Amino acid sequence: xxxxxxxxxxxxxxxxxxxxxxRSHPNSLQSLxxxxxxxxxxxxxxxxxxxxxxxxxxxxxxxxxxxAHANLIITGSLRDFLxxxxxxxxxxxxxxxxxxxxxxxxxxxxxxxxxxxxPVQWQHWFAQVAGxxxxxxxxxxxxxxxxxxxRWKQNSTATCSEYLQEEIRLIPANAEVIKxxxxxxxxxxxxxxxxxxxxxxxxxxxxxxxxxSSSSDMPFKKASSTRNTESx
Amino acid sequence: MNNPxxxxxxxxxxxxxxxxxxxxxxxxxDSVASKYDLxxxxxxxxxxxxxxxxxxxxxxAKSGHKVLDIxxxxxxxxxxxxxxxxxxxxxxxxxxxxxxxxxxRDKLINQGIVDNVxxxxxxxxxxxxxxxxxxxxxxxxxxxxxTDKQAALNSMLRVLKPGGRLLILEFSKTQNAxxxxxxxxxxxxxxxxxxxxxxxxxxxxxxxAESIRMHPDQETLIEMMQDAGFIYCRYENMTRGVVxxxxxxxx
Numbered sequence: 001x002x003x004x005x006x007x008x009x010x011x012x013x014x015x016x017x018x019x020x021x022x023r024s025h026p027n028s029l030q031s032l033x034x035x036x037x038x039x040x041x042x043x044x045x046x047x048x049x050x051x052x053x054x055x056x057x058x059x060x061x062x063x064x065x066x067x068a069h070a071n072l073i074i075t076g077s078l079r080d081f082l083x084x085x086x087x088x089x090x091x092x093x094x095x096x097x098x099x100x101x102x103x104x105x106x107x108x109x110x111x112x113x114x115x116x117x118x119p120v121q122w123q124h125w126f127a128q129v130a131g132x133x134x135x136x137x138x139x140x141x142x143x144x145x146x147x148x149x150x151r152w153k154q155n156s157t158a159t160c161s162e163y164l165q166e167e168i169r170l171i172p173a174n175a176e177v178i179k180x181x182x183x184x185x186x187x188x189x190x191x192x193x194x195x196x197x198x199x200x201x202x203x204x205x206x207x208x209x210x211x212x213s214s215s216s217d218m219p220f221k222k223a224s225s226t227r228n229t230e231s232x
Numbered sequence: 233m234n235n236p237x238x239x240x241x242x243x244x245x246x247x248x249x250x251x252x253x254x255x256x257x258x259x260x261x262d263s264v265a266s267k268y269d270l271x272x273x274x275x276x277x278x279x280x281x282x283x284x285x286x287x288x289x290x291x292x293a294k295s296g297h298k299v300l301d302i303x304x305x306x307x308x309x310x311x312x313x314x315x316x317x318x319x320x321x322x323x324x325x326x327x328x329x330x331x332x333x334x335x336x337r338d339k340l341i342n343q344g345i346v347d348n349v350x351x352x353x354x355x356x357x358x359x360x361x362x363x364x365x366x367x368x369x370x371x372x373x374x375x376x377x378x379t380d381k382q383a384a385l386n387s388m389l390r391v392l393k394p395g396g397r398l399l400i401l402e403f404s405k406t407q408n409a410x411x412x413x414x415x416x417x418x419x420x421x422x423x424x425x426x427x428x429x430x431x432x433x434x435x436x437x438x439x440x441a442e443s444i445r446m447h448p449d450q451e452t453l454i455e456m457m458q459d460a461g462f463i464y465c466r467y468e469n470m471t472r473g474v475v476x477x478x479x480x481x482x483x
Contacts, residue, residue: 069294
C-alpha cells in the first residue's frame, strides 16, 4: 500500500488538473451536471488501490477511499484505464474489454458519454498541467509493467521450449514435428493409392474368375443335352 | 498538563489557572484568525492539506451523513465533508472562537457552500447537541487547545451515534531523535519569526509551538479515548509522527 501522504499528494495534483481541464472545456462542464451527486470508485487491481470520484455541479473531488459507498465501481488495471482515456470509443474498453462494472450501469453509460466530451489524449492534457517530463515518466511507468511482462512471457516461453526440446528431449522440435506430419501425409496418400490399386486388381480378378467359371460350365451342358436326346 | 488539585493547567510552557486557559486561547485565535490559512500553508509548506485529506479519506463519510467538525476554524474539513455528504447530509462547523468561526463562515459562503452547513459556537468540553446526533466527529489541530481534553472526549462520545467514528488529527511526538531536534529548532526559532513577519504576532505562534510539546503523545491519547469509552482505538502517524490521526468508534 503506498504512503498515504504521497498518494494524497498525487491525487491532489490529479484533482487540480482534472478540474482545470473541466473548466477549460465548456461541453464537459455542462455535461458534468448529469453526474452531479454521483460517486464512482475506480479499483486498480494491479496496485490494490481504490480511487473514489465525487461528482458535483462544477467539479470533481478525488479521494483514496476503500470504504466509499459508490454508486458504481469500475475495476481494471492501470493500463485498461489509460486505454479508456485514450480511446475515441470508450465503450470498446469500458464494457467487457478488461474493465468490469458493479452497480449502476446507467451511470456507467453517462460516465462514458461524459468522457467522450474530452477529445484529447490523456498525455496531452496531463502534460499541460504537469509538464512533458512528468507525463513521459508516467507514461513509461504505466507501460513499463506491461512491457516487462510481455518480455518476460516471451523469454519464458522460449526458455521453456528450448529446455523441453534440447535438454531433456521430452518433446520434439517444431521442424521435426512438421517433417513427421509430412511423412504421415505421404504415407496416407501412398496407402490410399495402394488400396485403390488393390481394389482394381481385385475387381479384375473377380471378373476373370467369373468368366472362367462360366466358360467351363458350357461343355457339361452340351454333353448332358446330347445324352438326354439319345435317351428319348 | 491539568492539575486538578492546584486548579492549574498548561498554556504552552506556562502554568496558568485552569479557568483562564479558555480566555488565553481565545486571544491567540482572535489574533491569528485572519491569517490562519496563510500561516498554515507557510508553516507546513502546504502539507497540512494532505494531512486533512487523509483524515477525510479515513472518515468513511458518505452521502446523507451528519458530521460535526469541532474546532473547524476556517472550514477546510467542513468544505470537503459538505461535498461528500451532499444535500441529504449535514455538516456542523463548531468552534469556541467567534473570530475563527466568522472567518470560516465567510470563506464557505464565498465558495457557495451554504446548503448543508451550519455554524455553532461551542466548547468541545460540553457540546450543545443531543445524544447520538452525529455519524462522524472530527477535530483537527484543536484538541491540544482544549483545557480538559478528557471532558471533551467524553462529550464527543455522547453526541456520536452508536457505531459513529471520531477522528482526531493533531500534532504529536516524533519517534526519530534527529527529526525531533530539527523539529524543535524549526518550531521554537523559525516558526515564531514567521508569525511575527506575516501575522505580526510572534507570541501566539510561540504558544502554538509550545502547546504541541504539552499535548499527550500517541499512546496516551489512545488511553484517554479508551477511558472515554471509545473502542477500536488506533492511530496513524504521518510525516514520521509530526502529526498523528487517532480514530475510535462509539460502541
